[in-house]
Amino acid sequence: MESIDLEPDHSKTLPPPVTSHEKSWSQSAKDSAKDVFKRFTTKDGLIGSVDYKYLFTPTMPFTKKKGNPPPFFGVYDKMPLLLACLLGLQHALSMMGGLVAASLLFAQMASLSNGYTEYMVSASLISAGILSFVQIKRFRIPYTHYYIGTGTVSVLGTSFSTVPVFGTALPIMYKNGFCPVAEDGTHLPCPDAYGAFLGTAALCALLEILLSFTPQKILLKVFPPIVNGPVVLLIGTSLLQSGMQDWAGGGGCMSKGAMCPSADAPHPHPWGSGQFIGLGFSVFVTILICDKWGPPFMKSCSIVVGLLVGCIIAAACGYFSHQQIDAAPAGQFLWVKTFKLQLYGPIVLPMLAVYIVCTMESIGDITATCDVSRVAIEGTEFESRIQGGLLASGLASVAGALMTLQPQSSFAQNNGVIAMTQCAARYSGYFACFWLVLMGVVGKFSASIVAIPSSVIGGMTTFLFTSVAVSGLRLISVAKFTRRDRVVLTISLMWGFASLLVPNWFEGIFTYKGDNNGLQGFIDALIIVVQTPYAIGGIAGVIANLMFPPCDDMDIHAGKTVHEIENEEAECSTNYEVEELTGVTAVESAGPHKQDL
Numbered sequence: 001m002e003s004i005d006l007e008p009d010h011s012k013t014l015p016p017p018v019t020s021h022e023k024s025w026s027q028s029a030k031d032s033a034k035d036v037f038k039r040f041t042t043k044d045g046l047i048g049s050v051d052y053k054y055l056f057t058p059t060m061p062f063t064k065k066k067g068n069p070p071p072f073f074g075v076y077d078k079m080p081l082l083l084a085c086l087l088g089l090q091h092a093l094s095m096m097g098g099l100v101a102a103s104l105l106f107a108q109m110a111s112l113s114n115g116y117t118e119y120m121v122s123a124s125l126i127s128a129g130i131l132s133f134v135q136i137k138r139f140r141i142p143y144t145h146y147y148i149g150t151g152t153v154s155v156l157g158t159s160f161s162t163v164p165v166f167g168t169a170l171p172i173m174y175k176n177g178f179c180p181v182a183e184d185g186t187h188l189p190c191p192d193a194y195g196a197f198l199g200t201a202a203l204c205a206l207l208e209i210l211l212s213f214t215p216q217k218i219l220l221k222v223f224p225p226i227v228n229g230p231v232v233l234l235i236g237t238s239l240l241q242s243g244m245q246d247w248a249g250g251g252g253c254m255s256k257g258a259m260c261p262s263a264d265a266p267h268p269h270p271w272g273s274g275q276f277i278g279l280g281f282s283v284f285v286t287i288l289i290c291d292k293w294g295p296p297f298m299k300s301c302s303i304v305v306g307l308l309v310g311c312i313i314a315a316a317c318g319y320f321s322h323q324q325i326d327a328a329p330a331g332q333f334l335w336v337k338t339f340k341l342q343l344y345g346p347i348v349l350p351m352l353a354v355y356i357v358c359t360m361e362s363i364g365d366i367t368a369t370c371d372v373s374r375v376a377i378e379g380t381e382f383e384s385r386i387q388g389g390l391l392a393s394g395l396a397s398v399a400g401a402l403m404t405l406q407p408q409s410s411f412a413q414n415n416g417v418i419a420m421t422q423c424a425a426r427y428s429g430y431f432a433c434f435w436l437v438l439m440g441v442v443g444k445f446s447a448s449i450v451a452i453p454s455s456v457i458g459g460m461t462t463f464l465f466t467s468v469a470v471s472g473l474r475l476i477s478v479a480k481f482t483r484r485d486r487v488v489l490t491i492s493l494m495w496g497f498a499s500l501l502v503p504n505w506f507e508g509i510f511t512y513k514g515d516n517n518g519l520q521g522f523i524d525a526l527i528i529v530v531q532t533p534y535a536i537g538g539i540a541g542v543i544a545n546l547m548f549p550p551c552d553d554m555d556i557h558a559g560k561t562v563h564e565i566e567n568e569e570a571e572c573s574t575n576y577e578v579e580e581l582t583g584v585t586a587v588e589s590a591g592p593h594k595q596d597l
Contacts, residue, residue, distance in 0.1 A: 047080050054295075072424075073423045073425040074374065075151065075375060075426060077425050084430075087421055088427075088435055089435050098411065099124045100125075102406060104121070104449075110193050112190075116337060118447050119336055119446070123332075123334055125439050126403075127400055128405075129432075129434065136430065146213070146384075149389065152424065156393060156408045157411045159361065159409035160468055161357045161358060163238075163239060164532050167242075169350075170190075172524050174187050195340040196344035198341055200344050200347050204351040205398045207356070208393060208394035223360045226541070230492040236471070237469050238532075238534065240466065247454075247455055248277065249270075249454060267318055276453075282309060283307060303460055311456060314453050327447075328447030338404065339404055347528055348525060349526075349528070355394075357534065366385060367382075369415055372419045374424065489541075492540050496537025499531055499536050
């Protein structure tokens with residue numbers, strides 16, 4: 001398979017040496033023009049020889065799957081235009097569920113109007129397309145060996161780790177007068193709260209930019225899987241509450257006697273009625289059917305297919321209102337609506353924890369992307385992709401806030417698309433960015449998303465949020481579960497689950513009622529940290545991980561004499577100190593005699 005020589009091999013040295021035989025800019029432009037002409041005027045360039053039947057043939061019971069799997073397309077390989085367009089659409093659809101769900105949650109929590117909600121959905125799609133292009137394309141910072149982007153199909157989207165922070169901070173904003181409250185206590189729309197969140201997120205994103213230049217060994221030592229796993233698990237479980245509330249009819253109509261979504265809706269029912277449960281269940285069952293018997297093209301976007309089936313059933317039963325869609329503008333773009341950016345001190349500490357989580361999520365996702373893309377997962381080239389991906393994620397969070405978008409992180413869903421379709425070519429990623437921007441620009445599309453009944457959205461998001469929790473369990477499973485690991489895990493989950501199940505246990509500790517706004521803001525920040533399960537759980541996990549070094553583990557001494565234990569403890573202590581200071585293990589520094597350690 002012919003490869004596109006778009007950038008040199010950096011696996012041996014960074015930056016690559018400049019050779020005399022490199023193509024000039026004019027020659028590269030001519031070659032690119034010829035390639036584009038061939039791509040649009042020949043059968044091989046447009047369609048190729050790929051068996052498209054394989055991508056769309058379902059796996060039926062007791063039958064043999066027909067068609068030939070497509071060949072593997074490497075990161076820089078050429079591929080037919082039609083295939084790139086189809087696989088790009090598949091990547092975009094696999095991202096859409098997460099992008100849309102996050103925007104809907106933010107708008108719902110801030111009680112924003114339908115107009116704001118439609119705009120936020122469009123902005124999330126457009127911004128994800130633009131920022132993912134930078135991540136996929138990869139740019140080298142002039143006169144340095146640093147990069148922006150991974151150079152692989154590693155896309156960016158809204159991180160769900162930001163949702164619990166916003167949800168915890170909002171009640172405090174309403175309580176202290178930052179957000180308006182009606183005379184009867186009803187929370188009024190508060191776009192300023194979202195603007196304060198964006199402004200604070202942009203400032204705190206500087207931490208992730210700084211971490212992108214930190215050696216990977218140091219990051220993995222401070223934030224190993226035994227620390228990151230509980231954090232991701234707590235993020236997923238924290239979000240499940242909102243998913244199930246929507247599944248049963250919506251979080252804003254749970255009071256006794258209230259009708260969901262409102263009394264003047266086309267088909268109002270009490271919260272938790274069988275009609276709402278059935279609508280959400282139709283989404284869930286469709287997702288399972290797609291994952292079990294769907295063709296490869298459908299399996300990786302099963303969440304969107306489930307959402308589509310749920311929408312069709314809801315529309316057939318009269319749960320859709322076309323008035324909102326008719327009133328929506330034909331087109332949308334960034335900055336059609338704006339938010340007042342400002343710094344809100346109480347959420348600075350939780351947002352710093354968010355970016356630490358985003359950093360570790362990105363490292364895992366980028367590693368998985370490199371693995372399924374069949375590029376190096378160790379060495380200088382791999383480390384440069386990690387550095388470029390983290391830097392792109394941090395810069396995207398700053399730029400995203402200016403685009404009225406929430407903090408960004410790598411999306412893991414696309415790794416499944418790469419593995420299933422055997423296509424890691426960046427051309428498919430470019431088309432994914434195109435589809436995302438196109439879906440965001442079409443205003444009627446975002447209006448249709450906002451008009452979807454809450455029970456249908458809940459059926460999708462509950463499955464989506466549970467998959468986040470399962471990702472945390474997968475990280476935890478990497479641990480050896482020695483006595484030390486169990487202690488670290490217990491300490492982390494104890495505080496995390498306590499905050500999740502009894503969120504207001506910390507509110508009565510501080511009784512300050514003075515006029516010192518700075519002190520009150522610091523108290524609010526502590527309350528938000530403690531009431532955010534993954535924040536307090538992550539902090540407790542980091543402290544426990546550093547307090548209990550591996551040499552304190554009693555399991556490694558089982559069945560050994562006192563003399564052997566004393567020698568192992570002395571050696572472990574020495575090796576641990578060497579690793580802490582240099583980041584290099586004693587085994588690595590011992591060279592050919594490492595078997596003797």
